[in-house]
Amino acid sequence: MTDVTIRRRARRESPLVRRKDLLDATVTCLARLGPRGTTGREICRQAGVSHGLLRHYFRNPDNLLFETYEQLCDDLLAHVELAVAPVADDPWAALHAFFVAVFSDDWASPDIIGAWIVFWQQVRSRDDFAAVSDAFNLRQRALLERIVHRLPQQAGALPIADAVAILSAVLDGLWIEFYLSDRRTPHDRCIALCDQAARRLFTA
Amino acid sequence: MTDVTIRRRARRESPLVRRKDLLDATVTCLARLGPRGTTGREICRQAGVSHGLLRHYFRNPDNLLFETYEQLCDDLLAHVELAVAPVADDPWAALHAFFVAVFSDDWASPDIIGAWIVFWQQVRSRDDFAAVSDAFNLRQRALLERIVHRLPQQAGALPIADAVAILSAVLDGLWIEFYLSDRRTPHDRCIALCDQAARRLFTA
C-alpha cells in the first residue's frame, strides 16, 4: 500500500485548456457530489491540479460555478439549434430533431442534469443566475416557436404560446423523470412521449 | 451596537413539537440558503435552539434532511388526495382539483419547491432518498390513473400510461417553471395550462 502519490506538478497548459478543465470538473463534481461536496478544493482535486490554481483562473469558487452555468446553457442551446437547422423546413421533423437533441446521450446525461438541477436552485436566490436562466428560456422558446409557427394552422388548436409553454414543461419534466430513474424512463421513451405530446398539442 | 442577544434558553418543548420545529426549519433553510447553507448548525439557529439539540432528536444533520423529505412527500400526497376525494365521481373535476391542490399557495411555494429541488438532487446518489422518491411517484401516479380510468374511453386516445406520464411531466415542469419565475407563470396560469394539457391528452 505504498500509495505515496507523488504530487507531480501538472503539465503546464494553455489558459483556455485549463479553464475548460476546471469548468468540466465542476459539472462532474456537482453531479457526483452534489452542491455540498462541490467545493473549490474538491473541483481542483477532480481536475488534477492544486487548489491554488482556481484563484488563478476564477475570482472565487462561486464565480467558477456561475461561468459553468453560462457555458452549459450556451452549449446546450448551440447543440439543439445545430441539430434542428438541417430539417428546418419540415416542422414535424424539426420538432423531432429537437427532442432527439435534448435527449441525446451527451446532453441528457445524469451528470449534466444533476448539475442542471443544482443551477435551478441557484436561480431563486441569485440575480446573476436568474439572468442567465431567463436568457436561456427566452432563446429556447424562441426556437420552439419558430418551428411551431410553420405548422399548418388548424382551427381549434391551442394558442401557440400555451402549447409551447406546455411542451417546455414536458421537456423539463421528462428530464427530471429520466434523471430520477433512467431505467424507468430511458431516452427513447422520453423522445416518444415528446413526439406524442407534440402531436396532441399542435393538432386540432 | 449593543446587539448582545442574550442567549435565552428556549422554552422546554415536547419532543414532537421540537422535532417538527427542526423539520420545518430545514425546509426554510434549504429554500433560503440552498443546500450549501443548510448546515446542522444553521438549521438550529433558524429554529432558535442550540446546535447541540439536533443530535438529541436526530442521528445527524443528514438524517434530519432525510426525514424532512419523507415528511414533505407524505404531506403533499395527503393534501392532494384529500382535495380530490370529494369530487372523485367526476373525473374532469377530480383532475382540476388535483391541479389546484398541487398549485395551491401552501404547496407550490418557493420555499417548498426550493427544498423539493434539493431533494431531487439527492435521489441520484442516495439509495434511501431514491426509495422515498419511488414510493412518492408510485402513489402519485396511482392516484392519477385512478382518476383517468373513469374518463370515457375514446377511440384514438393515447394509452393511459403514456398520457399519465406526459401529464406528470407537465406537473413537474410547471412546478419548476413557477419556481424559476413566479411572475412569468403564476399559479392560475399553471392550473389553466394543466387543464388544457389534460383535455388534449385524454380526448381523442
Added chain:
DNA sequence: GATCTTATTAGACAGTTGCCTTATAACCGG
C-alpha cells in the same frame, strides 16, 4: 543556452462545520 514570463504549487490563516461530552435548568411526580 540565458532570461523572463507566468502557470502551478504549497503553506499559513481565520472561520465554519459535524461530532461528542459535560454541564445546566425546566418541568413532572411525589
Added chain:
DNA sequence: CCGGTTATAAGGCAACTGTCTAATAAGATC
C-alpha cells in the same frame, strides 16, 4: 416543596473550507 428526568446549552476537537502570499519551475523569447 423537593428530587429526578430529560430537554437544552455550550465547550472542545479534528477536519475542512476559502482567501491570501510566497515560492517554484515549465516553457517561450531572444
